[in-house]
Amino acid sequence: xxxxxxxxxxxxxxxxxxxxxxxxxxxxxxxxxxxxxxxxxxxxxxxxxxxxxxxxxxxxxxxxxxxxxxxxxxxxxxxxxxxxxxxxxxxxxxxxxxxxxxxxxxxxxxxxxxxxxxxxxxxxxxxxxxxxxxxxxxxxxxxxxxxxxxxxxxxxxxxxxxxxxxxxxxxxxxxxxxxxxxxxxxxxxxxxxxxxxxxxxxxxxxxxxxxxxxxxxxxxxxxxxxxxxxxxxxxxxxxxxxx
Amino acid sequence: xxxxxxxxxxxxxxxxxxxxxxxxxxxxxxxxxxxxxxxxxxxxxxxxxxxxxxxxxxxxxxxxxxxxxxxxxxxxxxxxxxxxxxxxxxxxxxxxxxxxxxxxxxxxxxxxxxxxxxxxxxxxxxxxxxxxxxxxxxxxxxxxxxxxxxxxxxxxxxxxxxxxxxxxxxxxxxxxxxxxxxxxxxxxxxxxxxxxxxxxxxxxxxxxxxxxxxxxxxxxxxxxxxxxxxxxxxxxxxxxxxx
Numbered sequence: 414x415x416x417x418x419x420x421x422x423x424x425x426x427x428x429x430x431x432x433x434x435x436x437x438x439x440x441x442x443x444x445x446x447x448x449x450x451x452x453x454x455x456x457x458x459x460x461x462x463x464x465x466x467x468x469x470x471x472x473x474x475x476x477x478x479x480x481x482x483x484x485x486x487x488x489x490x491x492x493x494x495x496x497x498x499x500x501x502x503x504x505x506x507x508x509x510x511x512x513x514x515x516x517x518x519x520x521x522x523x524x525x526x527x528x529x530x531x532x533x534x535x536x537x538x539x540x541x542x543x544x545x546x547x548x549x550x551x552x553x554x555x556x557x558x559x560x561x562x563x564x565x566x567x568x569x570x571x572x573x574x575x576x577x578x579x580x581x582x583x584x585x586x587x588x589x590x591x592x593x594x595x596x597x598x599x600x601x602x603x604x605x606x607x608x609x610x611x612x613x614x615x616x617x618x619x620x621x622x623x624x625x626x627x628x629x630x631x632x633x634x635x636x637x638x639x640x641x642x643x644x645x646x647x648x649x650x651x652x653x654x655x656x
Numbered sequence: 657x658x659x660x661x662x663x664x665x666x667x668x669x670x671x672x673x674x675x676x677x678x679x680x681x682x683x684x685x686x687x688x689x690x691x692x693x694x695x696x697x698x699x700x701x702x703x704x705x706x707x708x709x710x711x712x713x714x715x716x717x718x719x720x721x722x723x724x725x726x727x728x729x730x731x732x733x734x735x736x737x738x739x740x741x742x743x744x745x746x747x748x749x750x751x752x753x754x755x756x757x758x759x760x761x762x763x764x765x766x767x768x769x770x771x772x773x774x775x776x777x778x779x780x781x782x783x784x785x786x787x788x789x790x791x792x793x794x795x796x797x798x799x800x801x802x803x804x805x806x807x808x809x810x811x812x813x814x815x816x817x818x819x820x821x822x823x824x825x826x827x828x829x830x831x832x833x834x835x836x837x838x839x840x841x842x843x844x845x846x847x848x849x850x851x852x853x854x855x856x857x858x859x860x861x862x863x864x865x866x867x868x869x870x871x872x873x874x875x876x877x878x879x880x881x882x883x884x885x886x887x888x889x890x891x892x893x894x895x896x897x898x899x
Contacts, residue, residue, distance in 0.1 A: 421770075429675070432671040432678055433669075495766075496778075497778050497780050498773075500781065503781035503893060503894060507886060519774035519775075520774065521672075521774040523738075523764045527740060527770075531745075532762075534762070537740050540788060542785030542806070549895070550895025550896065551896050555810070566804075566806070644752065648750065651742070
């Protein structure tokens with residue numbers, strides 16, 4: 414049986430992927446992924462074949478992986494973070510219906526929510542949700558409904574894709590929805606370049622977050638009603654009762 | 657400056673922790689954690705000192721870690737999954753206020769949501785939330801409100817702590833709330849013993865999940881309205897438009 418590894422490489426630095434992920438890449442012939450992710454691992458994998466397709470050509474990238482696997486190559490498809498969180502794992506299963514002789518092995522990794530949380534402190538100790546602000550494949554009203562639901566039910570929230578060139582005011586809109594349910598001084602955090610060169614973090618209020626410029630390398634964290642600042646870190650308690 | 661590593665060891669098997677986590681444990685003198693987690697790593701760490709406190713004695717465990725660090729030992733506190741997701745990272749910051757000379761390094765790991773998703777296929781490709789059904793520290797009405805909000809806003813949902821001896825009908829109650837917003841045939845999945853001996857998974861409908869016995873080693877996944885079964889796997893598409 415031919416098999417493709419679908420590997421989440423974590424935030425970026427080699428040591429932030431799992432031992433299993435590192436071993437899968439080391440034992441592959443061919444590594445396929447978006448150029449930016451290839452560049453993150455290339456130096457650690459001498460002698461491998463690296464293949465890529467441009468951004469947005471995700472289906473082509475999946476087809477490429479299956480075609481290489483059919484040549485009996487040991488293939489790994491890589492994604493940043495976790496391949497199963499806004500990643501390629503789902504599309505690989507969908508495209509894979511055309512290649513019944515190839516099975517998939519999904520190797521999980523540290524997604525930006527977990528990697529960024531560790532930089533900020535411990536903002537995700539209790540119930541939380543992940544929401545992407547990208548409306549490329551999701552209607553905006555669905556995103557807004559999720560923001561409102563998460564805001565009202567007091568989830569800690571992690572926002573992926575908070576900004577792009579075409580969506581310069583989306584974070585502002587998201588904060589305005591959340592401000593209908595949460596206090597202005599709700600503890601929030603932003604992390605840039607998690608696990609990569611230039612990593613930085615900032616803790617701020619929800620009101621301040623609304624007017625803070627972010628970019629495509631920013632992950633945004635909004636605390637729940639109990640989240641507090643402890644010694645310069647963003648910390649959400651385990652529950653609603655004193656321990 | 658004295659420092660404690662707070663390390664998420666992932667689902668259980670050694671190779672499912674990050675390279676960074678493995679290196680942190682290997683360079684520690686003393687590993688502190690709940691007995692079950694110690695047993696998962698002990699064989700890989702010859703010559704280390706292992707210290708533990710019973711379940712529910714989490715504050716004592718944190719104090720122990722700081723006291724050992726104050727003796728200039730290199731200390732790692734371990735948690736299963738990610739220390740920042742229903743884990744010890746938050747409590748370590750809170751207890752750490754009494755030990756200003758000790759800093760914390762949080763090393764993230766693969767939480768059960770990510771590890772279990774990789775076993776089921778790709779259920780968490782789009783927006784999702786984590787909800788713990790444990791009402792030990794959270795009022796039940798808060799949990800129910802989150803279930804309803806997540807159900808209505810079409811999040812994929814991962815349930816942690818779906819069952820305990822004292823809470824034998826909590827999963828049933830949770831499903832009843834979700835069934836007010838989701839179709840009976842919503843694709844769901846359960847995974848037991850993720851990344852450990854006896855790992856198993858099952859895909860079923862929300863109606864079937866309601867009457868399925870689970871235990872404290874089960875993680876429960878509820879798909880969103882778009883989640884489907886692809887070649888025996890649980891797969892959530894990237895959005896709401898065809899790609």
